[in-house]
Amino acid sequence: MPYLKIELKKIIGFVCIMLLFFSCNNHFIQTEIISPNGIIKIVLENENKVFTYRVLENEKEIISNSEISMLQGLKVDVLKTKAKEANKTWNPVWGQFSEIKNNYNELEVALSYQGTSATLFVRMYDNGVAFRFKMNEVSNNLNPSFFMEYGLAETSKLFSPAGIKNPIEPIAIADLNKLNPLKDQLKMPLVIENKEHKFLSLLESDLVSAPGFNVINFKFDTERNKLTSKNDFISEEKNLITPWRIILLGDKIGNLLTNTVPLNVAAPNKIENPSWIKPGKTLWDWRVHGYTAEDGFKYGINNESYYRFIDFAAENNIEYFMIDDAWYTDVKPGYMEMSDKLDLDKVTKYAKKKGVSLLLYYDRRQGDYGDKALFPYYKSLEMKGIKYGFMGEKVPFTREAIQTSADNNLLIDFHDSPVPFTGVTRTYPNAITREYCHAQQDSRSAFTPKTFIRMALINAIQGPLDMNNGIFDISGVNAGTREKGPRKLNSLNTTVAAEAARTLIIFSGLVCIPDPPEAYAAKSDLFEFIKELPIGKWDETKVLQAKMDKYISTARRNGENWYIGSVHADGGTLEIALDFLKENKPYKITYYEDAENTDSKTNPEAYIVRSSTVKKGAIVKANMVAGGGHCMWIRPN
Numbered sequence: 001m002p003y004l005k006i007e008l009k010k011i012i013g014f015v016c017i018m019l020l021f022f023s024c025n026n027h028f029i030q031t032e033i034i035s036p037n038g039i040i041k042i043v044l045e046n047e048n049k050v051f052t053y054r055v056l057e058n059e060k061e062i063i064s065n066s067e068i069s070m071l072q073g074l075k076v077d078v079l080k081t082k083a084k085e086a087n088k089t090w091n092p093v094w095g096q097f098s099e100i101k102n103n104y105n106e107l108e109v110a111l112s113y114q115g116t117s118a119t120l121f122v123r124m125y126d127n128g129v130a131f132r133f134k135m136n137e138v139s140n141n142l143n144p145s146f147f148m149e150y151g152l153a154e155t156s157k158l159f160s161p162a163g164i165k166n167p168i169e170p171i172a173i174a175d176l177n178k179l180n181p182l183k184d185q186l187k188m189p190l191v192i193e194n195k196e197h198k199f200l201s202l203l204e205s206d207l208v209s210a211p212g213f214n215v216i217n218f219k220f221d222t223e224r225n226k227l228t229s230k231n232d233f234i235s236e237e238k239n240l241i242t243p244w245r246i247i248l249l250g251d252k253i254g255n256l257l258t259n260t261v262p263l264n265v266a267a268p269n270k271i272e273n274p275s276w277i278k279p280g281k282t283l284w285d286w287r288v289h290g291y292t293a294e295d296g297f298k299y300g301i302n303n304e305s306y307y308r309f310i311d312f313a314a315e316n317n318i319e320y321f322m323i324d325d326a327w328y329t330d331v332k333p334g335y336m337e338m339s340d341k342l343d344l345d346k347v348t349k350y351a352k353k354k355g356v357s358l359l360l361y362y363d364r365r366q367g368d369y370g371d372k373a374l375f376p377y378y379k380s381l382e383m384k385g386i387k388y389g390f391m392g393e394k395v396p397f398t399r400e401a402i403q404t405s406a407d408n409n410l411l412i413d414f415h416d417s418p419v420p421f422t423g424v425t426r427t428y429p430n431a432i433t434r435e436y437c438h439a440q441q442d443s444r445s446a447f448t449p450k451t452f453i454r455m456a457l458i459n460a461i462q463g464p465l466d467m468n469n470g471i472f473d474i475s476g477v478n479a480g481t482r483e484k485g486p487r488k489l490n491s492l493n494t495t496v497a498a499e500a501a502r503t504l505i506i507f508s509g510l511v512c513i514p515d516p517p518e519a520y521a522a523k524s525d526l527f528e529f530i531k532e533l534p535i536g537k538w539d540e541t542k543v544l545q546a547k548m549d550k551y552i553s554t555a556r557r558n559g560e561n562w563y564i565g566s567v568h569a570d571g572g573t574l575e576i577a578l579d580f581l582k583e584n585k586p587y588k589i590t591y592y593e594d595a596e597n598t599d600s601k602t603n604p605e606a607y608i609v610r611s612s613t614v615k616k617g618a619i620v621k622a623n624m625v626a627g628g629g630h631c632m633w634i635r636p637n
Helices: 002-016 173-178 253-258 303-315 344-354 374-380 395-407 449-457 474-478 496-505 517-521 524-532
Strands: 028-034 040-045 052-057 060-069 076-090 100-113 116-125 128-135 145-150 157-159 190-193 199-205 217-221 226-232 244-250 280-284 320-323 328-332 335-338 357-363 385-389 411-414 431-434 510-513 540-547 551-558 561-568 572-577 587-594 607-614 619-624 628-636
Touching (some): 040 116, 199 226, 280 303, 303 320, 374 385, 385 395, 449 561, 496 524, 496 551, 496 561, 540 561, 619 628
Parallel strands (some): 411 431
Antiparallel strands (some): 052 060, 060 145, 561 628, 587 607
């Protein structure tokens, strides 16, 4: 009977989106659109010619009556509606899933703002809602702006990222008017937890397909007493299309991280032959400068250092080696003066011989802004990708950089407070990752275990992150033996098991591990977990458990192999049920975990590696110290 009830709701729901209700004056009053599973509903209304929406789950209001508009202040009439449904699947070039289901009901609403036409698309998924406007003729005297309110319960808590800084402290919706708009800017993706402990995330997607729009801007409107968002149209074009404005829904906060709505609404892949786009792991030189190996060798910007990185990458099936800043001394359009510290041509030939691809940094502050000759030049150097630094929060430039790097078969990794182009990995999968977070040791400071969990549960919703996890020489970093490590000694509180787990937990198409080869070779049994990770080639991803500021446990599958990473800010035990394994099949499991004497402050490099066998239904007790971690590699026995 419950199944029959849901099916009936689905049928009635789709009928509702095909109907308009009229008053005797032939004015639009209300219509509804319901998710494919019949649980989520949007009610659209146009009372007093102000177009509004409400979101309900099982008839309980999640977002109260809220305005949505392209020409705020003008009265709007509804001319007609058209409904459709879709249920397809598609395959991303790389990602958290090898196949993604795109199942939605959609309502197309034709609007007239006092004679100016616009079309609103409302797309309903089982776990989210998306809105987009189109206008075919924008008059010169109009200033279109995608305006949207969010009628949230005042008792709800809001979490916001802060770019490359630590996320801001959680705040009640009722207290948003106390925020300093200059200091505490609200950024996407916002996360909302309501009193029923259900979660929403507010963000946008497919900005790459919306020329003329800047990134979404959130603020609290004290007059309306509501959270609002706005995108101004700053183009002189006569027609426009907006990004998709999205509301993600989840019973658990971890579900927001695996929600595919932002990818589903993004434009399909525009790269005709993406076979050259290969996600993977990369070694990186920048945080290693000043490290002295046991044989007395000191790492720096020179060929000998880079040969060591390349040798280790080749021996451990690491796809890339990234060379950071200071490899050049001067920049001209399409040309760079090489540093006399190294011979890049020799390094390139050595890497090619060893089967390792090179990624090369570029600091935009040292050259022409938006230099189109840069990308062909990098291609001529036989680089596989560019790490672009200090590009600024410039939407048009970022869009052009992604497209131009794709034209030159280059991966692009954005550094330092980039524009969060959510969904772009579907459209331009060469946009492999971005530092939309506080990367470990960036600004020469370390983040705390609690901050890691916040970024993993907030910042990561918008897409892949370049966070630089995987530090194995924790004691050396804390002792200040690196040239570019944290300025404050002993401020890096973590464990090696946690660092290994973080490389899995944080989704990225490029996992950048920041330590010297010797640090990984010295702990080769633990490094095995990172080495075996098939980065970006995941068939399935699950967030098993998560709690803000406390812990997160993530599982990813490639073929029949499962990889699980967990971390705990305060220390404790997570019971992980292996109910996703196949029935009656034995699996070998390797544990990489904190030891009894591990301490994230005083003994961070103690760990245990052990193996056994498991079957479906087994419950693993993952014990972790404060700031610690736990990893599992499970494969058929």
